[in-house]
Amino acid sequence: MTSGISHIDQVGGEKNRMVRSMIIPLAFVVVMWLVKSVEMFFDFDFARYGIFPLTLKGLRGIILSPFIHGDLKHLLNNSIPILVLGSALFYFYREVAKTVLVLSIVITGLWVWVFAREAFHIGASGVVYSLAAFLFSSGVIRRHPRLMAISLLVAFLYGSMVWGIFPIRERVSWESHLMGMVSGVILAMHFRQYGPQRKKYTWELEAEEEEEAMADDFAEKVIRSLEEDHSIPPEEPGGFSSDPNVKFNYKPKDKPDE
Template sequence: MRKQALLKALKISLILLGVIWVVYIADLLVPYNFNHSGIVPRSVNGLKGIFLSPFIHASLIHILSNTLPLLVLTFLLFAFYPKQAWFVILLSIVLGGIAVWLLARPAAHVGASGLIYALAAFLVTAGFLARSFTSLIVSVLVVALYGGLVWGVFPSRPWISWEGHLFGAAAGVLLAFLLKKNIQKQDQAK
């Protein structure tokens, strides 16, 4: 893999993470509580949260716990699947968010963890579907680093949106299958 491609993947990942941190800092500085802009299931006002929730975090611990996984997973996505990366991010947010809006318990669901679960699920599934050595190594790396995420799709603590995790992961798997042919073509071209 070329150094330029890796640097570009890192740059995009850092910019995305920077936007999330800017939103968090803005939330601290303005009198409006951004959590009200999260996904509120089955409410018209909560629809905007489908697009906004990945950028909103409820606390410093919340954003810190999402920072490193989001950085690593977006870097891997843009490094190994650059042609599909933005599509995967946008559709993960939309599909996971719609599922949360339709099916989750009443609460304000915020945070990038649904996107993190989607990216992890996409990278693992895409690696196995691509059937190339490099993609398989990426899958194994993601499982080794974030295999414990699987426990987050089950209800545990009332303040954690396990539904966001579950539907994010489902969106990631679905997108890997939808993009299977593109992924395989991309791997063959390398």
């Protein structure tokens, strides 16, 4: 009976965790749709609030551009990936999820502001690429079974996005896609020690300890060798003087008898 109750509590806890993991991504998507609704209802054009490279006004787009979209198709294409990838991020990497999301927005936007073409860059596609790259790379780097499964799922669902980093379509901000992908990989490497970790077996731990011991021995030998090379040996009797001034006694050679 106790085990049954424990199982029910565990299932309930997983459901609550899954629901909580969707809150921030869902809020992100809601804001995106609210912005588009205001645009359509009041006949506004928020595109000028996007990222315009190397201008002071363009800097505001680093934060604002992910919530601005050109049309409903553009908005819908980014809404589902933000919700799916964002929920996966907050479910499996809840320890660093908020930081990764914020850095994905800021780093991607800043790089677009520096390197992209002179045009207004809008949309959340850069964030989508960053999250996809983070989830894929992080699973591969950590070699954690569940996280590697997520990597495969991301590759299956969004693997075709890789073509978006090339300048194939003129009106598509491929720079945002490229910068987002690069930032996601870098963030995965930076936060590789945070969150779920692969269980290490005894033989792996022993191998690591042996490698560390060998490295310590090697370092000690190098230090000892350097100390010996820089030490001044004691002067031996009848040996050479430590005085760097060398003195010569010159004696002329006797001339031969004529």
